Amino acid sequence: MSGLDHRLRVLRQYVRDGAPALRTAAQELDAHPDGSTLYPQVPLLDRLATLQIPSRHARNPLVIEGHAYYLTSAVERVVFHEEAAAHGDAALLLSAPGSLTAGMLVTALGDDEQQRVFFDRVQARPTWTFLAMTEPQGGSDAANLRTTLTPCDGGYRLNGTKRFVGNAHRSPVGVVTARTGPGPLGIRCALVDTSDPGCGTGPIATLGMRGVLGTLDFQDVRVPESGLLGRHLSPTRRGMWGWLHSFNPLRCVAAALGVGIARAAYDYARHHASPQGGTVALSLDTLGARIRGVQGLTRHAAAAVDADPANAHLPAAAKNAAAHLAVEATSTALRLLGPGARLEHPLLDKWARDAFGIEYMEGTSHVQAQSVFNALARTGTAPR
Numbered sequence: 001m002s003g004l005d006h007r008l009r010v011l012r013q014y015v016r017d018g019a020p021a022l023r024t025a026a027q028e029l030d031a032h033p034d035g036s037t038l039y040p041q042v043p044l045l046d047r048l049a050t051l052q053i054p055s056r057h058a059r060n061p062l063v064i065e066g067h068a069y070y071l072t073s074a075v076e077r078v079v080f081h082e083e084a085a086a087h088g089d090a091a092l093l094l095s096a097p098g099s100l101t102a103g104m105l106v107t108a109l110g111d112d113e114q115q116r117v118f119f120d121r122v123q124a125r126p127t128w129t130f131l132a133m134t135e136p137q138g139g140s141d142a143a144n145l146r147t148t149l150t151p152c153d154g155g156y157r158l159n160g161t162k163r164f165v166g167n168a169h170r171s172p173v174g175v176v177t178a179r180t181g182p183g184p185l186g187i188r189c190a191l192v193d194t195s196d197p198g199c200g201t202g203p204i205a206t207l208g209m210r211g212v213l214g215t216l217d218f219q220d221v222r223v224p225e226s227g228l229l230g231r232h233l234s235p236t237r238r239g240m241w242g243w244l245h246s247f248n249p250l251r252c253v254a255a256a257l258g259v260g261i262a263r264a265a266y267d268y269a270r271h272h273a274s275p276q277g278g279t280v281a282l283s284l285d286t287l288g289a290r291i292r293g294v295q296g297l298t299r300h301a302a303a304a305v306d307a308d309p310a311n312a313h314l315p316a317a318a319k320n321a322a323a324h325l326a327v328e329a330t331s332t333a334l335r336l337l338g339p340g341a342r343l344e345h346p347l348l349d350k351w352a353r354d355a356f357g358i359e360y361m362e363g364t365s366h367v368q369a370q371s372v373f374n375a376l377a378r379t380g381t382a383p384r
Contacts, residue, residue: 004299007067008079014064015083018044022088023347029092030350033211034169034203042092044084049097049126052077054107057119072107074249074302078256082295085260086267091354093257094166095212098122101131101166101250102175105189108242109229118191121173130174132162132192132216147178149188149223156180156228158192158221164360168194168214169203175229176216185235189242191227192218208353247362248305251315254361255298258322261355262291262329268348269333280336287332294321313375316368319358323365326355 004012025042050060051071062069071077084093099106099122106118121127138144147160158178162168176192194201200217225231230238266287273280301314330352334341342349359365 004079008075010065010067011069011076012079012083014062015044015080016087018047019084019086019088022084022092026089026092027347027350029095029211033205042096044088045092045096046126048080048093050123052098052100052103053119053122054115057115059123074252074305075299077249077253078298078302081253082256082260082263082298085257086263089354090257090261091209091212091350091357094209097126097128099127099129100253101246102129102173104246104250105131105175105229105242106191108246109189109233109238110191111232114191114226114229118173127173128167128171130165130168130171130214130216132165132168132174132176134162134164136161136163145177145179145187147176147218149178149180149190149228151180152222155222155224156190158190158198158218158223160218162216162218164204164213165216166212166214168216169201170214171201176218188238189229190223191229192221192223196221198222206357208350208355209357212357245309248309248312248315249302251319251362251368252298252302252305254358255294255301255315255318255322257361258319258326258355258358259291259295259298261326261351261358262287262294262322265326265329265333265348265351265355266291268345268351269336272345273333273336283332283336287329290325291329294318294325297321313372316363316371319362320365320368320372323358323361326358330355 021042021044047062051062051069053070054072055061055070058070062071069076071080081093099119103119103122106115110118122129135144135146137146147158147162149156149158158176160178162176168174171194173191173193175189177187177189179186180188192199194216198219198221202215203211204213204215206213230242266284270284273284275281297314298318301318304311304314330348333348334352337345337348342352
């Protein structure tokens, strides 16, 4: 679905109209990465904070021209995030309040009461949330997961360390992956309140995507039985099943952010690069064609995930292509603007730093390539 129907075009225009307000705030966030108070001042982000919530729990969907949007489908998420990154800023989107990552796990694995409590809390006021998976020793490799949930009276004790977690340092609540035992069936997801004793948080300083990442440390943090997600599901569906199924739409979102950064750099170069014969025009035409190709792949992947959440190879291919595209587009724009471009064009410099962050979202390139290869090996033909 490279094209958009009327309903999605209406959503795209809404985001396009509101996204420019993000850029001023984004540059302030880049200079002061802990500036959490920026977010309620940007209407588009304030609205996003109450979306991406299942319709049965959503109190206030976005309604435009008679169309209701919950931003729970992969296609809607892709349209929203691509346009907001292209006309606004990707880093600010990722560091804004809302339930994007944690909400997907709660929706996939939470029972009715867990979902109600979590989403009521998110909708009561602008609330940051997190999904804590990555660890210092093994990244997000499930086989090397060392954070543990140990049974105790009436619940569990959580111990371990998580790194490179989106919004960990400003979130009051989130989802943590941990082990209750060996093997894939021993991986569970738990709701954790960061105000509980034994939980420590802090920001991580980065060159790109500033203000997004944080750390979490758990020392005998008590998790009640009611905080363990997937209690009502079979052992095969309450751990990695929900985790991996949530990755597929998230990879589409990461791809959309990469496409959005590429579009922003492309548009910036078109307006600021000085003509040098046909060289600049040729470089921009080539880049524009690449952007359209990856944009089409990303939308196709989102539609495939909405049709079948287990679809993994198309989101992986889109995310891989978009990560490379974001770096290619920002590098090309800097080259076309000359040797002093990073100093003379600080907004483009910011996007160029942010572009490298797409590579590390929801699995690096080799992880995505393995997913595509696995699909090819199963079918014997290139998956479509």
